[in-house]
Amino acid sequence: MAEDRPESPRPGRIPLGVALGILTAGVGGLFLAVAAVAGATAGVVPPARRPVRAAIRRYASALVRYERRRLARFHDADLSPGATGGRREVGYLAVRLLPGVLGLLAYGLLAVGVVLATIVLLATLRGDLGVADALVQVVVGAALFLVNVQAVVSVGALDVRLARRLLGPSRRELLEDRVRELVVSRAGVIAAVDAERQRIERDLHDGLQQRLVALGMLLGRARRSRDAARTAELLAQAHSDVQQAVVELREVAWRVYPSALDDADLGQALELVAQRSDVPVRIRCDLPARPARQVETVLYFVACEALTNAAKHAAATLITVEIGAGEGAVRMAVRDDGVGGADPAGRGLSGLARRVGALDGRLCVDSPAGGPTTVSVELPCG
Structure with a gap:
């Protein structure tokens, strides 16, 4: 940005x-x-x-x-x-x-x-x-x-x-403004963490928990069945449901902590996210050195949220992610060719804005009606 x-x-x-x-x-x-x-x-x-x-x-x-x-x-x-x-x-x-x-x-x-x-x-x-x-x-x-x-x-x-x-x-007024910003930022981070916890709880309850309940019922039917062919069919369906449950559990775990950043840089971690996206994603990451872990984590969450919104709500056919650095800051822009109309005050984007603000960064959403949508982030990086 x-x-x-x-x-x-x-x-x-x-x-x-x-x-x-x-x-x-x-x-x-x-x-x-x-x-x-x-x-x-x-x-x-x-x-x-x-x-x-x-x-x-x-x-x-x-x-x-x-x-x-x-x-x-x-x-x-x-x-x-x-x-x-x-x-x-x-x-x-x-x-x-x-x-x-x-x-x-x-x-x-x-x-x-x-x-x-x-x-x-x-x-x-x-x-x-x-x-x-x-x-x-x-x-x-x-x-x-x-x-x-x-x-x-x-x-x-x-x-x-x-x-x-x-x-x-004056210097005192600047310090007082800074203290107020930190107080607001701290409250925003707490709110963002609570909102993320609620979101994870909903994902576990409405998604994974329901799938596990259905899986238990499916295995019970297979156990009671006297038809070998029907039992095999039920077990195959249960095996498929278990694989899907593992995928959903991994998705929830990555929302809590992006473990992919432990062994790969930001560009490589986003490539893994892009492979699971239903919309084609182009990623260009040009960073001379890896930024601080908290900076990478925030950029990762912003990119994931932007990709999810573009795939679910924007009817996009292509998403581009550009990451670069300069003048003591890391900048990322996520653009899609969808219908636009993204609401910066929505729960997901507002939570991301609080995350970015906690690191003295800025998040800007440009999404006119009819598109395209651009989510831009700038984070200081010493």
């Missing part, structure tokens, strides 16, 4: 974003000056303190919201929301004066460079400046222009860094 990352900002957007940042810094500086005067006045007039502070917080929040939109539009900065507060937002507006001043300085130097380039061009056209001297001026001007462009880009990067530091979540 392709990892979702924000695209790098287009080069043409950064200068415009910095230029707008200069204007918003000026507006922010003017607001801070007015707020300082209003705050000082409110300190003298106690009844005015509360409405003045409320107005300062309101306008500061409005300016900060605009800054967020500007950074998102022109710098592709995805700022995760942190704790909000009047002092924090006013502090950000004060710190924002630094990139505003630096941006103004960079554009001022650029304007001076344009004026000097115009003077050199006019002098060259009038013949006051020789060709060699003009070339030297062009080389020097080009070098200064590149430095100036880099300065503008650096101002934009500083602007984004300050916003993330002052408007984004």
Whole structure:
């Protein structure tokens, strides 16, 4: 599964974003000056303190919201929301004066460079400046222009860094979010384990247990039969039922623990699953090294569930499983050409999502009506 990352900002957007940042810094500086005067006045007039502070917080929040939109539009900065507060937002507006001043300085130097380039061009056209001297001026001007462009880009990067530091979540907030995620993940894992136990119990009760009961009755009939041919027929049927019961028992056991991974890697274990599938399955496993066992186990269960759903509900004629690694993660995509309409909130897929989430991974189900269906998994792998 392709990892979702924000695209790098287009080069043409950064200068415009910095230029707008200069204007918003000026507006922010003017607001801070007015707020300082209003705050000082409110300190003298106690009844005015509360409405003045409320107005300062309101306008500061409005300016900060605009800054967020500007950074998102022109710098592709995805700022995760942190704790909000009047002092924090006013502090950000004060710190924002630094990139505003630096941006103004960079554009001022650029304007001076344009004026000097115009003077050199006019002098060259009038013949006051020789060709060699003009070339030297062009080389020097080009070098200064590149430095100036880099300065503008650096101002934009500083602007984004300050916003993330002052408007984004603090380290404590990140830790609290992580604790909440772990609590939810732990509860989800417990729920998934309980759901899997219930599923195994149903498989044993409705499948294997019923088959064994029927097998006992069949053997009883064979024992009471006085016809040798009829007894042989009943014993042959019992033998067939025993073989089918062994297959079902193996299926249940593999749902509890995929023992095939003890002696084979993930690709080979899935090949065994594909051989038992009623729908043709193509598997491509390109892993430079075996991932951790828990990662292999989760991928195995996800692939088995996706294959089962495609065979039972999707009316698929071909299923492909692609497994690869890169950038510290293992990715798997299971695609089928069926009718689509898979429900990610269903019991099977939601349980798998909890399993994947327990390893800090992501599971995505793309199954529009009419198909095709793609189940994608990404798990971190150190």
